[in-house]
Amino acid sequence: MATQVVMPKLSPTMEEGQLARWLKKEGDKVSMGEPLAEIDTDKATMEMQALSNGVLRKILIQEGESAPLGQPIAIVGEPDEDISELLKTASEAKPAKVEAAPKELPEPDAAPAAEAKAQEPKQAQTTTGISSDGKGQPAQAEGRVLISPIAARMAAEAGLDFKTIQGSGPGGRIVKKDIETAMSGKRERPAATAGLRPMPRSGEKGVVYGPSAYRDEPVSEMRRTIARRLVTSLGPVPHFFLTIEIDMERAADMRRSINELYPDLKLSINDVIIKVAAVALIQHPQVNASFQDKTVRYYEHADIAVAVATENGLITPVVRAAEMKSLLDIPGEVRELAERARARKLKPEEYTGATFSISNLGMFGIEEFTAVINPPEGAILAIGAMAPKPVVKDNEVEIRQTMRVTMSCDHRVIDGATGAKFLQTFKQIMENPLYLFVG
Amino acid sequence: MRDALNLALKEELARDSSVFLMGEEVAEYQGAYKVTRGLLEEFGPKRVIDTPITELGFAGLGVGAAMAGLRPIVEFMTFNFSILATDQIINSAAKMLYMSGGQFKIPIVFRGPNGSAYQVSSQHSQALESWYAYFPGLKVVMPSTPADAKGLLKSAIRDDDPVIFMEQERMYGMKGEVPEDEEFTIPLGVAEVKREGQDATIVARSLMVPTALKAAEELEKQGISCEVIDPRTIRPLDIDTIVESVKKTNRLVVAEESHAFCGVAAEISAEVNERAFDYLDAPVKRVSGVDVPMPYAKNLEQLAIPDVERIIAAVREVSYS
Numbered sequence: 096m097a098t099q100v101v102m103p104k105l106s107p108t109m110e111e112g113q114l115a116r117w118l119k120k121e122g123d124k125v126s127m128g129e130p131l132a133e134i135d136t137d138k139a140t141m142e143m144q145a146l147s148n149g150v151l152r153k154i155l156i157q158e159g160e161s162a163p164l165g166q167p168i169a170i171v172g173e174p175d176e177d178i179s180e181l182l183k184t185a186s187e188a189k190p191a192k193v194e195a196a197p198k199e200l201p202e203p204d205a206a207p208a209a210e211a212k213a214q215e216p217k218q219a220q221t222t223t224g225i226s227s228d229g230k231g232q233p234a235q236a237e238g239r240v241l242i243s244p245i246a247a248r249m250a251a252e253a254g255l256d257f258k259t260i261q262g263s264g265p266g267g268r269i270v271k272k273d274i275e276t277a278m279s280g281k282r283e284r285p286a287a288t289a290g291l292r293p294m295p296r297s298g299e300k301g302v303v304y305g306p307s308a309y310r311d312e313p314v315s316e317m318r319r320t321i322a323r324r325l326v327t328s329l330g331p332v333p334h335f336f337l338t339i340e341i342d343m344e345r346a347a348d349m350r351r352s353i354n355e356l357y358p359d360l361k362l363s364i365n366d367v368i369i370k371v372a373a374v375a376l377i378q379h380p381q382v383n384a385s386f387q388d389k390t391v392r393y394y395e396h397a398d399i400a401v402a403v404a405t406e407n408g409l410i411t412p413v414v415r416a417a418e419m420k421s422l423l424d425i426p427g428e429v430r431e432l433a434e435r436a437r438a439r440k441l442k443p444e445e446y447t448g449a450t451f452s453i454s455n456l457g458m459f460g461i462e463e464f465t466a467v468i469n470p471p472e473g474a475i476l477a478i479g480a481m482a483p484k485p486v487v488k489d490n491e492v493e494i495r496q497t498m499r500v501t502m503s504c505d506h507r508v509i510d511g512a513t514g515a516k517f518l519q520t521f522k523q524i525m526e527n528p529l530y531l532f533v534g
Numbered sequence: 535m536r537d538a539l540n541l542a543l544k545e546e547l548a549r550d551s552s553v554f555l556m557g558e559e560v561a562e563y564q565g566a567y568k569v570t571r572g573l574l575e576e577f578g579p580k581r582v583i584d585t586p587i588t589e590l591g592f593a594g595l596g597v598g599a600a601m602a603g604l605r606p607i608v609e610f611m612t613f614n615f616s617i618l619a620t621d622q623i624i625n626s627a628a629k630m631l632y633m634s635g636g637q638f639k640i641p642i643v644f645r646g647p648n649g650s651a652y653q654v655s656s657q658h659s660q661a662l663e664s665w666y667a668y669f670p671g672l673k674v675v676m677p678s679t680p681a682d683a684k685g686l687l688k689s690a691i692r693d694d695d696p697v698i699f700m701e702q703e704r705m706y707g708m709k710g711e712v713p714e715d716e717e718f719t720i721p722l723g724v725a726e727v728k729r730e731g732q733d734a735t736i737v738a739r740s741l742m743v744p745t746a747l748k749a750a751e752e753l754e755k756q757g758i759s760c761e762v763i764d765p766r767t768i769r770p771l772d773i774d775t776i777v778e779s780v781k782k783t784n785r786l787v788v789a790e791e792s793h794a795f796c797g798v799a800a801e802i803s804a805e806v807n808e809r810a811f812d813y814l815d816a817p818v819k820r821v822s823g824v825d826v827p828m829p830y831a832k833n834l835e836q837l838a839i840p841d842v843e844r845i846i847a848a849v850r851e852v853s854y855s
Contacts, residue, residue: 243784243814243815243816244811244812244813244814244815245784245812245813245814245815246815248812248813263854264816264854265854270815270816270854271784271815272854
């Protein structure tokens with residue numbers, strides 16, 4: 096069957112793409128997965144793959160032209176198939192109508208589910224491009240929550256508000272399994288941490304970590320109210336800021352000692368900060384989290400984005416599972432990522448999907464500043480310059496190396512005290528960095 | 535299977551002298567499918583009677599004999615030919631007790647093969663259970679194993695109401711243990727759980743029971759545990775056993791050889807919807823014969839009858855896996 100090929104979403108922030116080069120001509124055979132065209136996105140030039148087998152029947156936008164996400168750019172089908180209907184709808188197609196998809200989803204009782212299943216891949220292709228698989232959408236069609244009878248009953252009995260649960264069934268239907276998952280999630284909610292817990296064990300050397308695993312927990316009514324109210328005050332992400340001063344004497348000493356032992360390592364204070372932040376995040380999962388509208392997502396690992404300034408602007412390569420990595424590994428990894436960032440050679444998965452960010456302007460002598468959260472992350476830590484300062488200690492004035500850090504928090508997911516407790520742990524470890532070596 | 539049926543007939547003919555058998559080729563030829571083998575020799579031409587090719591006629595004779603106090607067993611060479619006799623079955627047999635104010639009971643059994651055979655095309659491959667189950671006054675029985683066939687046929691013969699006893703041509707050669715006990719009967723209206731499971735219920739009858747059991751075996755390997763229920767009697771239907779199972783598994787697939795529209799699976803689906811709505815995690819799924827007259831071509835015939843793969847796909851669909 097002939098299908099429209101639409102402008103795919105090739106980077107997380109992409110809204111439209113420019114057709115750099117067609118790799119196939121009209122009349123060429125294409126098979127699924129084969130490169131069809133090169134698309135310039137806002138970040139890089141990417142290959143776009145064919146999603147079905149057939150012949151490239153019609154090219155709808157020429158090289159150099161741009162199209163918004165979801166707009167038909169070509170038609171693939173059988174050589175002798177009638178594509179006039181598709182051509183007509185393509186010329187009428189408005190850019191990526193998001194509400195088009197739910198409308199086509201059948202009501203559960205209106206059409207046999209088999210048909211619904213068969214339609215899903217089609218919709219993914221014609222309306223939303225590569226990234227959508229039709230699952231995990233909010234469980235709503237035309238404003239109704241789709242839920243199976245037993246799931247509804249179980250939710251009612253457990254006192255769960257099923258409107259907050261994402262359904263995994265066809266069309267986003269909430270099914271029994273989703274309620275069971277939500278109920279077990281409820282029980283496993285981590286307790287608030289007090290004091291330092293044992294260091295997480297360092298990972299095996301050479302292990303490559305992908306993006307962190309996570310669990311989604313339903314947003315509680317209270318959390319929803321907080322989110323709704325705060326979002327009306329400060330803009331889409333309601334920021335608040337917490338600043339703390341840290342005595343850096345020991346951290347600086349440690350860095351010096353390690354660099355004496357490993358002169359080639361070139362361990363920076365920033366590397367130490369990445370590690371300490373990651374370890375502290377694991378102890379405060381509420382901060383290693385992101386607000387997902389219907390759920391709060393808690394990450395298992397601390398994937399730390401490090402802001403790197405390049406000629407073209409800011410980019411944020413990610414150190415995956417930083418809490419598992421040793422101070423001997425982090426410097427090299429950060430350096431390598433930063434070099435490739437400056438060369439614009441990062442792949443999208445290397446600069447997206449972090450759980451937390453660090454921005455350091457200390458090298459410019461900035462004492463303290465506030466950074467802007469990179470959604471959907473829950474927080475970002477702004478690092479000021481380390482400098483000698485007079486501090487009062489035991490009623491005497493001493494000169495100590497100090498550093499001020501300011502965390503911007505997304506108030507929809509992190510409350511003041513939660514953020515403050517995290518910073519306390521961060522400070523504690525930073526001021527007693529030997530902690531990193533007793534895990 | 536054919537021997538189990540033969541044994542049931544033989545035992546009941548011997549047990550009760552009011553029982554007699556008639557139909558096309560049942561006596562001299564010993565049955566088109568040899569279900570009546572040896573019966574003429576053993577019970578003689580007054581008890582085992584060859585009829586002309588006159589379904590409406592001999593069905594009517596049977597109803598009259600039943601009204602007069604005998605217990606006829608009428609064989610249709612296949613149920614496709616019973617269509618000619620429906621006036622006697624539906625208008626006479628099914629309604630006589632009611633319309634005579636309880637004066638005439640009709641203890642008759644209409645039996646024969648139902649459903650698909652092998653390449654006998656549209657007119658000779660029909661599954662007609664939903665026709666007969668539709669009418670108050672008839673009981674409809676469909677065995678899926680030799681033992682069930684024997685136990686259920688004996689109960690059908692002993693029953694005082696007209697019973698439509700539907701065998702399956704593809705299953706006559708089926709092998710299985712059969713109790714030799716002459717008093718072994720299986721009550722009408724009682725389903726049997728043929729396989730226990732937790733994740734999904736498959737209701738199947740007749741030819742679909744072995745198919746569903748194979749599907750359940752395969753699904754077990756894929757991590758889905760299926761309960762397979764054979765109602766055995768379509769009317770009266772043992773809906774309680776099905777509902778109990780659905781309350782446990784929350785998911786129901788009904789497999790049937792017949793067409794879906796106005797079929798037995800549709801009825802089961804409606805009953806479950808009314809009685810166990812709050813327990814369902816997915817819509818009840820029917821796996822039925824394709825909605826076309828049975829094709830003659832072998833490949834198309836195979837495609838028209840539900841198979842293991844289609845049942846597996848349906849169970850996976852309702853299990854969201």
